Amino acid sequence: MKVDLLFAEIGSTTTVLTAFHFGFGKPKILAQTEHWTTVNEGDVTIGIENALRKMREILGESVTWEKFAATSSAAGGLKMTVHGLVYDMTVRAAKEAALGAGAVIKYVTAGKMDEFHLKKIQSIQPKLILLAGGVDYGETETVIHNAKLLAKLELDVPIIYAGNVAAAEQVEYILVNAGKKVYVTENVYPRIDYLNVEPTRNIIKEVFAEHIVKAPGMEKIKEMVNYDIIPTPAAVMKTTELIYEHYGDCLTIDIGGATTDVDSVTDGTPEIQEIMTSPEPLAKRTVEGDLGLYVNAHNVIDMMGPENLKREFPDFDELVTRISPYPQSERDELFISKLATFCVQQGVRRHAGSKKHLYTPTGRKTIAEGKDLTAVKYIFGTGGFLSRSKYAKEVLESLRPLSKLHPMELLPPENVKLIRDKYYIFAAIGLIASEIDRQLAYELLKEDLVEY
Known part of the structure; x- marks a missing residue:
């Protein structure tokens, strides 16, 4: 059988393979299989081959494809550091650009850097450095100072400059003459109260595509695919943006292994x-x-408090040894659902901004900081657990009372609608929307969503 698109989502713990048929604008899933991501075996293509073998068993014949595409987070994400002028301005804008592109930020500095900062960056061994600072035609001294320091860094990693346009030429000259690979793009914070993150996001995605081949076996996949391998988180963001176009204010939660x-x-x-x-x-x-x-289940357990879990699960010690993406029993799945509830609630609360009271000579004043989620109408759940577990609805519903429990936080309202990515294809939809056909992606989205 020849399928129109074979799509691989190569995650930190599992690799999911999905075969799509696009006949006359009515897409459908022909089969979906998965296998452990085989990074530890030294070749991620082993996991794909094993998933493909299962697919051939389901379809009962050999499987070929018109197009092959993949997203990945198997290389642990794109580890990077961010350096700006004022934390609440350019540094925050740079962080938004980096996170939106699928990067994992390991270190952030604001203001003039020194030798201590260089040693810290050296110890982190980032795959990418983002240098920003200053509104356009504003202060240039700090970003030029930081460029001179980064020029001394004994790391062969690309540096993106997304700061004050007035300093761009000098920054590029300093870094290029030090042998650094430099990408110069538009300022992430060109003027007060204006964020311009998309150009930086696009460059980070390009660097990710180059970096991701460093996961064992990804070189082979890069030769197989018809499109760039993009970060799975970036693909899920593309799907969320597609949802926004058709549904309005929305939020997507993706719980993974890490x-x-x-x-x-x-x-x-x-x-x-x-x-x-x-x-x-x-x-x-x-x-x-x-x-x-x-991967991080033990961190979650520590934050929840092992003693609290032991009161609910007398067999706690045994359950912990069996934590897996593939629960062996209903008891195992119930235990994982408790961890998932904590992840969902903490993830959304950390994402949300908050209100604060200030006391001034004229009386109390209320301000707001961070992301305002109070207009969100829909919450979408994706990832292995939220797409497939029978406890997914219960976990998502735990978000409803949060706005009343934490009235100073800018959380979604209690009447928000909860929807599931039932086929576990949000990453595929995002890639199809951005690389193949947006309308086709929307047709697929309509077939995929299930409202609780």
């Missing part, structure tokens, strides 16, 4: 916007690197 990612596309409510102290991007992504169901 991280919990939250994507939102919303401007918030006018009432909150009036008291907001600084701008937020329309589309925002946060990555919680300590909230995962398998």
Whole structure:
């Protein structure tokens, strides 16, 4: 059988393979299989081959394809550091650009760097450095100082410059003459209260495509695919943006083995916007690197409190040894659902902004900071657990009371609608929307969504 698109989502723990048929604009899934991601075996293509073998068993014949595509987070994401001028301005804008592109930020500095910062960057061994700073035609001294320091860094990693346009030529000259690979793009914060993150995001995605082949076996996949391998988180963000076009203000939660990612596309409510102290991007992504169901399950258990879990699960010690993407029993799945509930709630609360009271000579004043989720109408759940577990609905519903429990946080309202990515294809939809056909992606989306 020849399928129109064979799509591989290569995750940190599992590799999911999906075969699509696109006949006359009515796409459908022909088969979906999965296998452990085989990074530890030294070749991620082993996992794909094993998943493909299962697919051939389901379809009962050999499987060929017109196009092959893949997204990946198997190389652990794109580890990077971010350096700007003022934390609440250019540094925050740079972080938004980096997270939206699927990067994992390991270190952030604001203001003039020194030798200590260089040693810290050296120890982190990032795959990419983002240098920003200053509004256009504003202060240039700090970013030029930081460029001179980064020029001394004994790391062969690309540096993106997304700062004050007035310093761009000099920064590029300093870094290029030091032998660094430099990408110069538009300022992420060109003027006060204006974020310009998309150009930087696009370059980070390009660098990701180059970096991702460093996962064992990815070189072979790069030769197989018909499109660039893009970060899975970036593909999920593309799907969330597609949802926003058709549904309005929305939020997507993706719980994985290593991280919990939250994507939102919303401007918030006018009432909150009036008291907001600084701008937020329309589309925002946060990555919680300590909230995962398998790789980081022990971190989650520590945050929840083992003693609390032991009161609910007398067989706690045994359950912990069996944590897996593939629960062996209903008891195992119930235990994982408790961890998932914590991940979902913490992920959304960390993503959301908050209100604060200030006391001034004229009385109390309320301000708001961070992402306003109070206008969100829909929450979408994706990832292995939220797409497939019978406890997914219960976990998502735990978000409803949060806005009342934490009234100072800018959380989604209690009446928000909860929807599931039932086929576990949000990454595929995002790639199809951005690389193949947006309408086709929307048709697929309509077939995929299930409202609770």
